[in-house]
Amino acid sequence: MPVTPVALAHADDLADFIAASPSSHHAASEVARRLEDAGFVPLDETQPWPSQPGGRFVVVRDGAAIAWVVPTDAAATTPVQVFGAHTDSPGFKLKPQPTTGTKGWLQAAVEIYGGPLLNSWLDRELRLAGRLALADGRVVLADTGPLLRLPQLAIHLDRGANSGLELDKQLQTQPVWGLGDPSSADILAELAASADVDAADIRGYDVVVADSARGAVFGKDDAFFAAGRLDDLASVHAGVVALASLDPSTGTQAAGGPIAVLAAFDHEELGSGSRSGAAGPFLEDVLERMYASLGADPSQRRQAYASSWCLSSDVGHSVHPNYVAKHDPVVQPVLGSGPILKINANQRYATDAVGSSAWSSWCERAGIASQEFVSNNTVACGSTIGPITATRLGLRTVDVGIPILSMHSARELAGVADLHDLTRVAEAFFRG
Structure with missing residues (x-):
């Protein structure tokens, strides 16, 4: 089935985003540039931050960037919806x-x-x-x-x-x-x-x-997209596009919506242990200052966290047609059939039953199909920022992404339709 013109345009924009983001520092700068073009205001960590709601802000720390939209009716206990990804690649x-x-x-x-x-x-x-x-x-x-x-x-x-x-x-x-x-x-x-x-x-x-090669669409019915750094700029790009789509005055389409946050961390490929990594204080620092601007005390901020979500988005493995035995014999996601929900019994991914249900509701709201991913028992499972964010902040966290082939290659392979679908579910997630 041919991919839609909208999905092809989305892939072409992703190619531009990757070309502008050869390093994590370039990626953080490109996130800020695109969001500034969409009306976001850049903030400096060394300066006081505005106290009024209704803002659209972005702050860059080294090779990481965090951006958010505060609805005009936000209060001290308004929850956050954090879409997390990472800017570095092997x-x-x-x-x-x-x-x-x-x-x-x-x-x-x-x-x-x-x-x-x-x-x-x-x-x-x-x-x-x-x-x-x-x-x-x-x-x-x-x-x-x-x-x-x-x-x-x-x-x-x-x-x-x-x-x-x-x-x-x-x-x-x-x-x-x-x-x-x-x-x-x-x-x-x-x-x-x-x-x-x-x-x-x-x-x-x-x-x-x-x-140095630009990302390219190819294959029968334009099904495939190949580029360097899809792990994890595909997710960063989805988050940027989704966040920029929010109403600049209200943040969401309805009153009482959450605070939408994009957190693009550095150093995930090294374990996230840095001042700009998910295991560091960056997200917590931003959230503390953001809630302080809403008049929240520490207890109210924790109240907000208790009803908040983090959608940790990173790539996962599609079933490989030449190495089928490396995958679970039953659960076998494939390119072009939708984003994936990542599950691991040993908490290498943070997804649980409640998170699975929430993911289903966001996908239904976005009108997209979803797949599941679980590792073959004989193959070690990787991890990502999800368990780290859940451990550090206590946010309910779901690990998701898109299926790809050639993970950690200089040039990775994704499905054009999946890239656009991930952005659509990110938009539904941000709206609460």
Whole structure:
């Protein structure tokens, strides 16, 4: 069944969003930019925040962003509906003293970030992107565009490559970016030039490697969408689009609605333990200040939390047609058949019976189909920000997402229809 023109337009907008978000810092900036265009007001954590309801606000902390809409009739115990996602992806991060090379080649010294599928990064045009901290105290974003490549060894020199290629994580993951003598070249100069600053002014950097190819729709009936960083920019984008759709004056379509919150965290691929990660204080800091502006004392804020929800959205596994035995023999979600409800008996996901029922109601309200995901008992189950948020704040939490293939690859595969459907259910969720 062909996907709708609206879903195709949504996928094209996601491709733009991913292209503008090669690093978590770029993603947080793009979230803020898009929401400012929709009428949201940027807030600075070092400054006082407004006290009146009816606001649409966004605050960025490092590579994370939190945005929210306070309805005009919000009170001290009005609940929140938090749509959570993450801005980082597995890959490579630039090391200190990053310019290296041998035998006339210039290479970039990189460290593995998270758990990428290393082989998927071979033979692609790659870009460097992230933030630069300068001598004058400024922090600027840099993006080189296509600059690097991890060239694979030719089959003539490795006859066993097709029997199982294993890359040495130190020796065989340093991409080339030019020709010459490393002592007379500096990859930081490439980053500085992209940000229009002087390389001599760089005092620190958080820079990652990203695929430079734009996301693309393809396949029979335009069913597929492939791009880098779908884990988890697909969810971040869904949350941004859904939040921007809310009425700017009331926040919801009816009086008495919740406070809608988008929380896009950094460092999920490392366990979320940072000042901008889900295990850190960022969301709690924002919620405390937000409820203080509504006149809430700590007891009233906890009252609000008790009737609040967090929808933790991250990608999950579609059944793989070439590896069916790796999946549960009965529960087998597939691309294009709807977003997934993620379930795990050992609380690797926070979904429970009450959360399952709530998810069903939001999907029904949005008019979309949903699927379930559970792991094969012999395959370890991953986790995400859901259990962390539930543990830290006590919010009732449901883990959901879209099914994909090639998870943690340099370029992942999703269903076009699922991407749009996730946004539709996010809109229904925000409206309470």
